[in-house]
Amino acid sequence: MTILATAPPPPGPNPGFESPGVADFQLPPIFGPVTKPVLELVLAAIIVFAFFMYTVRGGAQLVPSKRQFLGESFHGIVRNTIARDNIGPEFLKFVPFLTTLFAFILVNNLFGIVPFIQFPTFAHPGMPYALAGVVWLLYNYVGLRKHGFVGYMRVSTWPPDVPWWVRIILTPIEFLSNILLRPVTLSLRLFGNMFAGHLLLLVFILGGEYMLVYSQSIVLQILSPAAFALGIVFTLFEAFIQVVQAYIFTILTASYLGAVLADDH
16 A cells, blocks of 8 residues: 655635734743743843843943943933933932833833734733732832921822812822822733733734735735735834833933922922
């Protein structure tokens, strides 16, 4: 008996394009409870640590080397455009934290366009919530340490120079806004932008693949390169958004610190 080796039949037509959705962000565990976003957090921490260790290797020099100039430039962006302008006289003590925060968020955001990773860590809601929680604990601790509990409540919830009957209305609103809701709005802004951007890229890339491989329409097959081209364009735009969102998160953190350090509301 002769057994003839035959090539497997080509895949049948796709019954329809299944648009990306929330399910694409629910990544299965890689091992145990560890998921891809968790590994990305660890990798981002290693990258940030390695970057700053590289830039300071050899110590500070009067004429900076290229790597020292790179580190000082990154540090200077946070110090001069974020911390100094938003915190006030005490800004220097918070520059290391804000620099690390900006770098950490930036690396995690850029993972969304890095080949073979292609998932922004903060597109998973639990990650920005945890980061915003750290910021919330920090600025509340700073405010309580500077003003005490009563003074901090006054600075945060007691608008000056308004009639007493207006304060009755504004004080609960200020408490909700400044004490309770800040970490929610801070995290949702980052999460929403990373989620929407990644979803948009999935639509164009997977849509282009469907048009090229599975569609029975010649017109769609011809137009499929346009979908991939738009995917590239939006990848570049998403890179810009990822940088901007890291900057916004950091500058809002600095503004919160500046607000709790101020003597008045």
